[in-house]
Amino acid sequence: MQNDFEIAGQLNLLWEKISEGITGANKVLEQVREVELDVSSAEKAKAEIAEVIEVEISRAKSEF
Amino acid sequence: MSVKIIRAAFREIQKLSYDNSQIVYQIISGLSQGSHQDVKSLQGYEKLWRTRDGKLRVIWERDSGNIVVIKAGFRGDVYDSVFDSRDRTEPLEIEEIEELKELQGTTLANHPAYEIPLEDTNWNQEEDNWYKFIYANYYRYSPVLTSYQKQLFDELMQHGIWSTKEWLVQSAPGTGKTVCAALLACELHRDRGWNTMLIVPPAVREDLENYSEIKKIREQNSEGFWLGTFPDWVREVNPELGARLATSEEELEALREVVRVKHLAPSLEEVSSRDVLLYQAFVLKRENSNQPNQENYNQRRNAIYQENENRIEILEKIRPEWWRERLGNRLCNLDVATQLKSAPPPPPCQNQPTILIVDESQDFLLAQLKALIAVRKAWEIQKHSTYLWLLGDLNQRIQPVDFDWGQLQLGRPIELKYNYRNSRHILKFANQFLEFARENPRYGGRHLPKPSDPKYAVEEGEQVRLLEYSSSELALEFLESLDLRVKSSGEGQDERYFLQQSANQVKVLWTNPDENQYEFSSIEILNAEKAKGREFDACVAFRIFENNGTRLEESFQWYTLLTRPRSRLLVVATTEELERIGRNYFECCETIDSAQAASWITEFASGVDINLLIDNVQKTQERLLKGCDNGHPYLDTYFVLNLAKIESEILYQWEQEAINRLQGVANFYLLAIAKLLNNQYFRLLDCHFHTLIQQCRLQQRSNSLQEELENVPSDNISLRCLLLRAMNCSWQAVEEASRFQNSNWKEYKRLVESIAQDLEHKDLLYEAARVREKIGQPIPKDFPFSDKIANRSGSLVSLLCQAMLDRPFPDALDK
Numbered sequence: 001m002q003n004d005f006e007i008a009g010q011l012n013l014l015w016e017k018i019s020e021g022i023t024g025a026n027k028v029l030e031q032v033r034e035v036e037l038d039v040s041s042a043e044k045a046k047a048e049i050a051e052v053i054e055v056e057i058s059r060a061k062s063e064f
Numbered sequence: 065m066s067v068k069i070i071r072a073a074f075r076e077i078q079k080l081s082y083d084n085s086q087i088v089y090q091i092i093s094g095l096s097q098g099s100h101q102d103v104k105s106l107q108g109y110e111k112l113w114r115t116r117d118g119k120l121r122v123i124w125e126r127d128s129g130n131i132v133v134i135k136a137g138f139r140g141d142v143y144d145s146v147f148d149s150r151d152r153t154e155p156l157e158i159e160e161i162e163e164l165k166e167l168q169g170t171t172l173a174n175h176p177a178y179e180i181p182l183e184d185t186n187w188n189q190e191e192d193n194w195y196k197f198i199y200a201n202y203y204r205y206s207p208v209l210t211s212y213q214k215q216l217f218d219e220l221m222q223h224g225i226w227s228t229k230e231w232l233v234q235s236a237p238g239t240g241k242t243v244c245a246a247l248l249a250c251e252l253h254r255d256r257g258w259n260t261m262l263i264v265p266p267a268v269r270e271d272l273e274n275y276s277e278i279k280k281i282r283e284q285n286s287e288g289f290w291l292g293t294f295p296d297w298v299r300e301v302n303p304e305l306g307a308r309l310a311t312s313e314e315e316l317e318a319l320r321e322v323v324r325v326k327h328l329a330p331s332l333e334e335v336s337s338r339d340v341l342l343y344q345a346f347v348l349k350r351e352n353s354n355q356p357n358q359e360n361y362n363q364r365r366n367a368i369y370q371e372n373e374n375r376i377e378i379l380e381k382i383r384p385e386w387w388r389e390r391l392g393n394r395l396c397n398l399d400v401a402t403q404l405k406s407a408p409p410p411p412p413c414q415n416q417p418t419i420l421i422v423d424e425s426q427d428f429l430l431a432q433l434k435a436l437i438a439v440r441k442a443w444e445i446q447k448h449s450t451y452l453w454l455l456g457d458l459n460q461r462i463q464p465v466d467f468d469w470g471q472l473q474l475g476r477p478i479e480l481k482y483n484y485r486n487s488r489h490i491l492k493f494a495n496q497f498l499e500f501a502r503e504n505p506r507y508g509g510r511h512l513p514k515p516s517d518p519k520y521a522v523e524e525g526e527q528v529r530l531l532e533y534s535s536s537e538l539a540l541e542f543l544e545s546l547d548l549r550v551k552s553s554g555e556g557q558d559e560r561y562f563l564q565q566s567a568n569q570v571k572v573l574w575t576n577p578d579e580n581q582y583e584f585s586s587i588e589i590l591n592a593e594k595a596k597g598r599e600f601d602a603c604v605a606f607r608i609f610e611n612n613g614t615r616l617e618e619s620f621q622w623y624t625l626l627t628r629p630r631s632r633l634l635v636v637a638t639t640e641e642l643e644r645i646g647r648n649y650f651e652c653c654e655t656i657d658s659a660q661a662a663s664w665i666t667e668f669a670s671g672v673d674i675n676l677l678i679d680n681v682q683k684t685q686e687r688l689l690k691g692c693d694n695g696h697p698y699l700d701t702y703f704v705l706n707l708a709k710i711e712s713e714i715l716y717q718w719e720q721e722a723i724n725r726l727q728g729v730a731n732f733y734l735l736a737i738a739k740l741l742n743n744q745y746f747r748l749l750d751c752h753f754h755t756l757i758q759q760c761r762l763q764q765r766s767n768s769l770q771e772e773l774e775n776v777p778s779d780n781i782s783l784r785c786l787l788l789r790a791m792n793c794s795w796q797a798v799e800e801a802s803r804f805q806n807s808n809w810k811e812y813k814r815l816v817e818s819i820a821q822d823l824e825h826k827d828l829l830y831e832a833a834r835v836r837e838k839i840g841q842p843i844p845k846d847f848p849f850s851d852k853i854a855n856r857s858g859s860l861v862s863l864l865c866q867a868m869l870d871r872p873f874p875d876a877l878d879k
Binding site for chain 1: 791792793794795796799822823826827828831859860861864865868869
């Protein structure tokens with residue numbers, strides 16, 4: 001059974017991972033803004049952002 | 065088989081460590097079941113027995129098939145040589161055996177004794193009953209009547225009660241009036257099926273509710289048994305009138321309002337509850353009377369009137385109609401009593417006779433007692449056999465009321481003579497100082513309490529000891545050495561048990577101590593105010609004869625202080641004090657040296673007065689916290705917190721401080737870091753760093769707390785929880801608390817709620833919510849993923865991750 005610090009540590013790490021995911025996603029957004037936005041590129045960007053976050057969360061989960 | 069323990073045996077058991085006192089309990093409960101093995105009788109003394117377990121001995125008498133414990137303790141302390149000598153060739157020491165049969169020159173049947181309610185369901189259900197019984201003086205709630213008390217009332221029941229239906233019992237302090245009132249009420253209800261109404265002041269009601277006999281009746285068959293205050297009684301017999309009866313707070317508030325509105329403040333100044341009673345007893349009553357002149361004459365003869373004449377004259381400025389107007393639709397106590405007298409309520413429906421027993425009558429308004437007499441007569445006329453017993457002592461009046469036995473015109477009172485409070489030697493010594501005041505021409509001996517006659521003291525006791533010092537500094541050194549002696553005395557000072565330790569603290573009566581100046585851990589200092597109303601087995605009267613106010617005031621104070629001990633009194637005084645008072649007052653004392661004095665006074669322990677713990681709640685809390693400072697909290701911590709009525713938010717605050725102390729310096733270090741860092745920065749970026757430091761710092765402390773946890777008995781659930789909380793192991797604490805789930809839901813709920821609050825303070829809001837689920841509180845709906853986490857066990861982060869992954873990406877981003 002985890003103690004409170006271990007739980008707090010893990011939550012912080014999860015937050016870091018999500019932050020990293022969001023940072024990655026923001027980069028994708030910036031790239032998308034540079035090109036002309038059409039429906040297909042918007043869908044593509046959305047999928048990429050989701051993937052980045054999902055990867056980070058999966059990484060976080062695998063660590064706990 | 066019932067087991068009684070005489071009071072003198074308690075001070076021996078209280079001296080024992082917790083573990084040894086438990087062995088004594090095992091012996092006693094074994095005896096009650098007839099199962100204890102090592103039992104020897106004494107040849108020629110068929111009633112006397114001793115039972116042994118290791119070095120511990122219990123000496124007891126068989127009395128009509130029941131057991132009376134006379135002594136308990138270590139071999140040397142309980143005259144075991146006498147019992148073992150049967151197997152040897154030496155002759156028996158008859159004197160010692162005789163003393164056991166007739167301790168202090170009084171037959172055992174006349175010693176105050178208490179029954180262990182071993183067969184009560186309450187006793188069997190509650191934990192630590194024996195501990196509470198011994199060290200917290202709960203034994204006093206299981207008294208048995210002495211043979212003298214029993215005989216007196218048996219005679220009354222057989223002969224007197226049928227001829228006269230109103231009886232007075234007037235007797236001095238320490239004679240056991242309340243015990244008699246309570247036990248006789250129980251007996252009449254239980255054995256004769258009488259409708260019994262016990263009417264007492266609020267403080268006595270609270271005490272009586274703890275009596276095992278009363279608890280038993282209330283559990284089994286409470287119909288026809290009633291206990292309460294006078295206002296409760298009015299509500300019981302006349303609900304309509306009772307509903308209009310003002311509380312004492314309402315009475316006081318109304319009187320204050322009148323003073324304010326009518327601009328009477330300059331002469332009346334602060335109006336107190338004492339004024340409310342004086343006003344009703346002397347001003348309002350005269351106004352209500354049909355014969356104001358006669359009433360005026362009666363009042364002027366009343367001692368309370370004479371003592372408060374000036375104040376009453378000022379109170380006369382308040383017109384009754386003003387006060388009544390302020391009270392609105394509420395009625396004051398005097399008016400309710402007057403109405404009850406003029407229109408008594410109908411009698412109870414029961415066929416059995418009714419008996420009204422009033423304790424501490426001296427603190428009732430005369431009109432209230434007259435109302436009771438009128439009600440009794442009215443019920444009798446309506447063919448409902450009704451009796452009235454009034455118990456009280458004019459000399460123990462604490463309320464400024466017009467009570468007077470004479471005005472009740474009820475004939476000659478019965479008197480309880482025997483004094484169970486102070487030994488003969490102590491009374492003889494203390495009475496000298498009261499006599500001084502009684503002989504003072506200013507008082508003319510008129511209204512002063514008559515001292516108890518030493519010849520009726522049940523215990524002979526021991527001579528008062530006198531320890532003389534040439535200076536007050538040297539006297540103080542004695543206290544310091546006494547403190548050290550108790551601290552290092554082993555058996556007498558069990559460091560893990562607060563109550564046991566407190567019972568063994570030496571009680572020092574000191575008129576004007578500067579408490580901040582002296583730090584004693586094994587001595588309890590009580591000034592006159594704190595000491596009043598308390599009693600202990602042994603006390604030190606320390607420098608009480610120093611110049612302090614007028615001689616008359618001093619005399620009362622000396623008398624009050626010197627009558628606190630039951631059996632042993634050590635007077636520590638300087639030569640100057642003795643010369644000032646006069647050495648002749650101390651001729652009856654035995655002079656001893658400091659070593660003898662320390663050893664003599666520490667031989668007796670006194671149970672802990674729970675009211676002292678409650679009255680000095682800050683001190684109690686601080687003393688309990690001191691146990692946490694070294695990482696070894698008192699094992700009876702929660703037991704004491706409960707006795708001292710520390711609960712709810714105050715209990716949580718105490719726990720927070722205890723956790724801080726248990727965590728020690730590491731915590732203070734971390735708090736300093738936290739203050740240095742910007743809160744957000746600290747939370748988001750440096751939390752990991754912070755966590756690492758915290759973990760390192762606390763690791764060492766955690767190890768010692770872990771060791772401590774291993775030493776705390778498994779049934780001490782709340783304390784184990786506290787240690788786990790101090791180790792930041794909240795979920796382990798929840799698991800520990802869950803052992804209360806079926807046996808003590810209230811404490812389980814409190815612990816779970818406290819753990820949740822701990823987690824909130826650490827910003828672990830999800831975990832706090834998950835903990836609260838255990839007591840039926842759902843996770844708030846506005847918590848993201850609440851439905852995915854609700855009622856799931858396991859790691860929070862895993863659950864959160866899974867919940868996030870379960871979201872239908874990438875569509876989730878649209879929301």
